[in-house]
Amino acid sequence: MPIGFRPAQASDAQDIARFFQLTSEGMADYIWSTLAAPGESLLSVGTARYARDHGDFSFKNCLMATDEERVVGMMHSYPLYATAGRPSETDPVLAPYADMEVPNTLYISSLALDEGWRNRGLGLEFLRHAQQRADNAGLDGLCLIDYQANHGARRFYERHGFRIVKTCQIVAHPMLRVTGDAYLMYRPTQNVLGK
DSSP, X not given: OOOEEEEOOGGGHHHHHHHHHHHSTTHHHHHHHHHOOTTOOHHHHHHHHHTOSSSSSSGGGEEEEEETTEEXXXXXXXXXXXXXXXXXXXXXXXXXXXXXXXXXXXXXXXXXXXXXXXXXXXXXXXXXXXXXXHHHTTOOEEEEEEETTOHHHHHHXXXXXXXXXXXXXXXXXXXXXXXXXXXXXXXXXXXXXXO
C-alpha cells in the first residue's frame, strides 16, 4: 500500500514533537526547556505546543506521512512575512537565528522520517506539498535552516534547488548536538522540483 500524506490532527502532537526531537539536533529540546514547568518532561512540553490549534507552532501547520495508520514522517512549515518592528531576540542561543529568514516564503522548520522510511522519495514528496502550499498562498519560495554538520540533508536540499543565502555561528550549548555554522537555504518559486 502506498504511503499516504494527510494534514495533522491534534492527536498527532506527540508524534510531531518526537520528530522535532529527531531532526532539530537538540534545538527543540533547548527551546522546550525554557518553557517547561519544574519536573515537566521536554516531550510533554513539545506535545502541548503542537496540540494547539493556533499559531505557527501548531499541528495545523504539519503534514503527516503514514503507512496505513502508522505515522512514519512529518513536515512542519509556516509562512514567513516581513518582521519589521518585532522585538529583538534576547536568548543568546537563539539570537543568531533572528535574521535567518527570507520574507514572503514558506519556512520548513522540520522535515523528518523514521529511519526505515528514508531514501524512498518521501522527502521529495514533502517538498512538493510544501511548494503547493507556498504557491497557493502566493509566496516567493521555500526556506529552511540546515546545519553545517548535516551533509546528507544539505545535499538533498541542494539537489532540489535550495541554495545557501546566509550563515550564522551556532552558539554552543550542552543540549545542542551540533557546532559550527547554521545555513539559511532558499529555493525560489520558479524552480521546479525534480520528478
